[in-house]
Amino acid sequence: MKSIDTEKVYMIAVSRYFQVYHSVQEDDMRPKGFPIIFLSVFILFSIGGPAFSQAKKEPVRIGVFLPMTGGVASYGQMEWAGIQVARDMKPTVLGRTVELFLVDEKSDRIEAANAVDRLISKNRVHAIIGTATSSNTMAGSAIAEKAKIPIVSPTATDPRVTQNRKYTFRVCFIDPFQGEVAARYAYQSLKARRAALLIDRAQDYCVDLAKFFEDSFKKQGGKIVQKTYCQSGDQDFTAQLSAIMSSRPDILYLPNYYTEDALICKQAVELGLKVPIMSADGAQAPELIKIGGKAVEGFMLTGHFEKEGATTKLARRFIRNYESKYKTDASGFDALGADAYFVLMNAIERAGSTDGQKIRAALASTRKFEGVSGVINIGENGNAIKSMVILQVRDGKFRYVATVNP
Amino acid sequence: MDISFFVQQVINGIALGSLYGLIAIGYTLVYGILRLINFAHGDVMMVGCYVAFYGIFLFSFPWWASFLIAILLTAVVGVMIDIGAYRPVRNAPRISALITAIGVSFLLENLGLVVFGGRPKAFVRPDFFSGVRDIAGVRILDLNIWTLLITLILLGIILLVIYRTKAGRAMRCIAFDMETTRLMGVDINRIIAVTFAIGSAAAAAGGIMWAMRYPQINPLMGILPGLKAFVAAVLGGIGNVTGAMLGGLLIGIIEIVMVAFQPDLAGYRDAMAFAILILILLFRPTGLMGTKLPD
Numbered sequence: 001m002k003s004i005d006t007e008k009v010y011m012i013a014v015s016r017y018f019q020v021y022h023s024v025q026e027d028d029m030r031p032k033g034f035p036i037i038f039l040s041v042f043i044l045f046s047i048g049g050p051a052f053s054q055a056k057k058e059p060v061r062i063g064v065f066l067p068m069t070g071g072v073a074s075y076g077q078m079e080w081a082g083i084q085v086a087r088d089m090k091p092t093v094l095g096r097t098v099e100l101f102l103v104d105e106k107s108d109r110i111e112a113a114n115a116v117d118r119l120i121s122k123n124r125v126h127a128i129i130g131t132a133t134s135s136n137t138m139a140g141s142a143i144a145e146k147a148k149i150p151i152v153s154p155t156a157t158d159p160r161v162t163q164n165r166k167y168t169f170r171v172c173f174i175d176p177f178q179g180e181v182a183a184r185y186a187y188q189s190l191k192a193r194r195a196a197l198l199i200d201r202a203q204d205y206c207v208d209l210a211k212f213f214e215d216s217f218k219k220q221g222g223k224i225v226q227k228t229y230c231q232s233g234d235q236d237f238t239a240q241l242s243a244i245m246s247s248r249p250d251i252l253y254l255p256n257y258y259t260e261d262a263l264i265c266k267q268a269v270e271l272g273l274k275v276p277i278m279s280a281d282g283a284q285a286p287e288l289i290k291i292g293g294k295a296v297e298g299f300m301l302t303g304h305f306e307k308e309g310a311t312t313k314l315a316r317r318f319i320r321n322y323e324s325k326y327k328t329d330a331s332g333f334d335a336l337g338a339d340a341y342f343v344l345m346n347a348i349e350r351a352g353s354t355d356g357q358k359i360r361a362a363l364a365s366t367r368k369f370e371g372v373s374g375v376i377n378i379g380e381n382g383n384a385i386k387s388m389v390i391l392q393v394r395d396g397k398f399r400y401v402a403t404v405n406p
Numbered sequence: 407m408d409i410s411f412f413v414q415q416v417i418n419g420i421a422l423g424s425l426y427g428l429i430a431i432g433y434t435l436v437y438g439i440l441r442l443i444n445f446a447h448g449d450v451m452m453v454g455c456y457v458a459f460y461g462i463f464l465f466s467f468p469w470w471a472s473f474l475i476a477i478l479l480t481a482v483v484g485v486m487i488d489i490g491a492y493r494p495v496r497n498a499p500r501i502s503a504l505i506t507a508i509g510v511s512f513l514l515e516n517l518g519l520v521v522f523g524g525r526p527k528a529f530v531r532p533d534f535f536s537g538v539r540d541i542a543g544v545r546i547l548d549l550n551i552w553t554l555l556i557t558l559i560l561l562g563i564i565l566l567v568i569y570r571t572k573a574g575r576a577m578r579c580i581a582f583d584m585e586t587t588r589l590m591g592v593d594i595n596r597i598i599a600v601t602f603a604i605g606s607a608a609a610a611a612g613g614i615m616w617a618m619r620y621p622q623i624n625p626l627m628g629i630l631p632g633l634k635a636f637v638a639a640v641l642g643g644i645g646n647v648t649g650a651m652l653g654g655l656l657i658g659i660i661e662i663v664m665v666a667f668q669p670d671l672a673g674y675r676d677a678m679a680f681a682i683l684i685l686i687l688l689f690r691p692t693g694l695m696g697t698k699l700p701d
Contacts, residue, residue: 069524070626077525201673228665229672233630235620238418239665240672246411259526263620270538271414271545290528291622 059099060354062344063119063149065130065140070107071232072257074285075132075333079154082330082337082372083129085322093345094352105131105140112136116143116151125149126354129340132333133257134158134205141168148356150363152344154336155304157281158205162382167356169363169382171339171371173406175205178280178302179212179255181388181404185300186251187220190276196226196249198240198264200256203232209255209280217253225249230260237264238271245273257282261299262291269295276300284332289396299393300401305335305373308400309389312370314342331398332373339371343378410543415666416659421550423658425616428557429635430642430650432608435564438645439577439601441500445507446487447609448632449514452625454480454610455617456522459529469532477610484606485599492602493595511632518625526624529617553615560608561651568647573600581645630676637683643693652694657682 064083066076080102087098101123103115112131119125120143128144128151131137137156144151145167153161153170157178162168186192195217200206214224226247228240241264244252252268252275254261261283268277279301289296307319307329318338322330346369347362348354366378377385390401429451436444444450457479461472491510495502537548568574576597579587588594616631617623635650638657642649657679665672686693 067524069519073524073526073624228669231673231676234675235622236418236422236662238421239415239662240669242411242414242418243666243669246408259622263622266621270547272538272540287526287528287622291526293528293530 057096059097060093060348061099061101061123061125062341063116063123063125063128063130064100064102065105065112065115065119065128066102067107067132067136068102068104071259072107072133074258074287075155076104076107078285078331078333079132079337079340081326082154082318082322082334083341085318085325085334086338086341086372088325089317089321090342090345093348094354098345101125105136107133107136109136109139112140113143116140120144120147120149126356127152127344127348127359129154129337129344131156133203134161134208135203137161137168137170138204141165144168148360150344150347150356150359152340152363154340155281155333156205158208159383160204160208165382167360169343169378169384171343171373171376171384172281172304172336173386173388174383175209175280176212177388177406179209179214180216181302181390182253182278182280183213183216183220183222185302185390186253186276186278187217187222190251190278192249192251192276193222194225194247194249195222195251195253196228196244196247196275197224197253197255198228198230198237198244200232200234200260201229203257205282206255206257210253213253213255230256230264232257232260234260235263237267241268241271241273245271250275252277254279254283258285258288262288262296265292265295265299278302281332284391284398286331289393289398292393296393297396301391302404303389303391303398304332306332306389306391306398306400309403310372311374312372314370315372318372335372339373339376342371343369343376414544415662417544417546417550418666419659419662420655421547421553421619421658422662423638423655424550424554424557425612425619425654426631426634426638426658427651427654428553428560428615429609429612429631430638430654431557431560431564431647432605432612433632433635434639434642434644434647434650435608436601436605437639438647439581440492440503440598441581442492442503443507443636444605445504445632446510446514447605447635448628448630449511449518450480450484450487450606450628451609451613451616451631452518452623452628453483453514454606454613455529455623455627456518457610458614458617459527459623462530469534473614476614477607480610480613481603481607484602484609487606488599488602493598511629515625515629522625524624526622529621529623531618531621535618549615549618553619556611556615557651557654560611561647564604564608564647567604573597577601634676634679637679640683641686641693643695646693646695649693649695656694 066080067073068076103118105112105115132155134156137153138161141151150167155172156170157172157175159174197210199210226244261279277299281303283301284303319330347359351358351362369376374386379385385406387403387405389403391398392401433447454476458472458476461467461475487510491506495506535549539546576592638653639650642653661675665675
């Protein structure tokens with residue numbers, strides 16, 4: 001009797017683990033039914049503008065799905081802050097108020113698909129902004145594509161996000177560019193010849209970006225001396241770092257998100273690894289510095305935007321509004337969230353309608369839009385063509401180093 | 407193979423393993439007495455971390471006071487969970503208590519998300535633990551030594567409580583036969599509350615050490631360490647406190663060695679822990695140390 005009981009207990013233990021961490025990946029991410037049981041979804045309605053003046057007209061409903069909790073919550077919270085400031089700056093389009101619907105995708109692919117499903121079927125949104133990470137954007141856009149609802153991602157940089165997709169757009173550059181710039185910078189400016197990588201295998205973004213860096217670094221004439229892997233949510237990297245140390249690299253490239261990067265840097269210092277560390281846009285969160293502390297001094301990354309490198313008029317207005325609202329510095333993710341909103345509003349205006357196909361066509365023909373993070377052109381496949389900034393952590397702050405044009 | 411590289415990896419493994427062991431002790435204690443797998447254990451640990459965090463950053467207590475308060479408060483939380491969630495299902499089938507534990511776990515996680523927010527917070531390690539020793543090219547953190555020490559001390563205290571005190575004798579009796587113990591005039595609820603208090607205090611201690619090692623706390627941080635500690639407890643022979651400690655060390659070393667020497671498998675380190683769980687259940691369900699507490 002007892003043994004049967006124990007077995008049941010273990011089975012539940014194991015299945016619970018898989019529920020939380022390893023949701024099965026399928027091509028069609030549409031959930032069967034609506035498994036709300038484990039969801040606690042917060043929908044935050046934006047603060048209504050002067051609603052009475054447009055009381056007669058139907059508002060334009062914009063769905064937003066972002067990771068407000070979970071492993072990459074900082075991205076979602078920053079982008080949402082940016083989107084809200086952008087909405088305050090431009091609260092109406094086509095003479096109708098803009099209503100925002102936020103659904104938390106919890107840094108989880110399945111939740112991202114659920115979120116989009118919910119925005120379309122329940123909130124009947126006209127267009128969608130989201131989400132911060134590549135894998136989750138792919139999961140969500142699969143559903144938006146079927147419903148023919150345009151979707152604009154602020155920061156999903158993996159090239160595959162928009163491949164074979166008609167309604168998916170983004171306002172950020174893509175990873176081949178990022179990997180190449182990092183490799184060139186490492187080889188030419190830092191004079192690095194032996195690179196080591198520690199890659200988060202659970203994220204499409206990290207795996208693909210690593211490959212772009214690797215190819216480009218090798219083409220320059222450099223050598224990849226060590227390639228190790230981890231998984232989102234890992235906290236101990238001592239094994240990988242010890243292996244990296246024994247291969248004596250002169251640069252460590254971390255194509256990961258800030259959560260892992262901060263801990264990796266900390267443990268690298270503790271193990272006595274003293275080489276320059278480079279990363280990409282995924283590392284540009286205040287948490288990197290808060291958690292990494294002294295260990296991330298000198299840390300370099302390729303990013304979307306930095307206040308000091310801002311060029312457009314809209315950027316100056318945005319920074320002013322942002323800082324008077326939140327009393328902190330606007331970061332790259334804030335800017336990109338705002339850009340997704342501005343580009344989408346601009347497209348709706350030019351489309352003159354909230355019809356999905358018309359917005360799609362207008363989005364695809366976005367040219368020379370002066371956004372917050374620079375001038376945005378939507379090129380083929382719905383990818384933005386724009387410049388990149390190189391940043392470095394100095395005295396506990398992200399500092400602007402250079403701008404690189406495509 | 408470079409010898410210092412190997413030694414370094416083993417030390418990395420012991421460092422990680424002693425953290426698992428520390429958390430596993432509380433897990434196994436509650437199981438040994440109550441036959442209840444307290445899935446909320448990892449989340450109780452998370453609560454401990456946040457209390458310590460706010461103690462330092464909001465009330466600017468010195469770190470030791472803050473840690474002490476965190477451990478005490480977490481013990482109280484543990485007792486409250488017992489009274490609120492587990493006591494009502496004490497006489498229900500074991501599976502009900504188990505599902506209740508999962509419920510408590512979800513409750514704590516989501517409550518944490520609402521109260522503390524989803525963004526990770528940086529847990530600053532006090533200077534006292536920050537030293538690094540370099541012995542012949544092998545780096546050892548003071549924190550790792552402390553973790554191992556605290557784990558051993560805690561193990562000693564818990565063994566002392568179980569085998570040398572009156573409450574401990576009552577605990578062993580409850581593990582043996584709850585009904586008879588009740589008939590003997592023992593206040594079962596009080597003894598179980600004490601068990602939860604000790605288990606939760608151990609969880610808080612483990613959580614604080616964890617947060618100092620991986621200084622990034624978030625409301626879901628308890629899930630994975632909790633499950634790893636569970637595997638460690640099963641490996642050591644669930645219910646056996648010394649076994650939990652050994653199981654933790656083993657899991658830590660196995661994980662690190664696997665990642666170090668088979669870098670391609672690094673993505674499967676969690677799967678590894680669960681593969682061990684399955685193997686243990688298939689071939690030696692009582693774990694390495696068997697079960698000293700009678701069934």
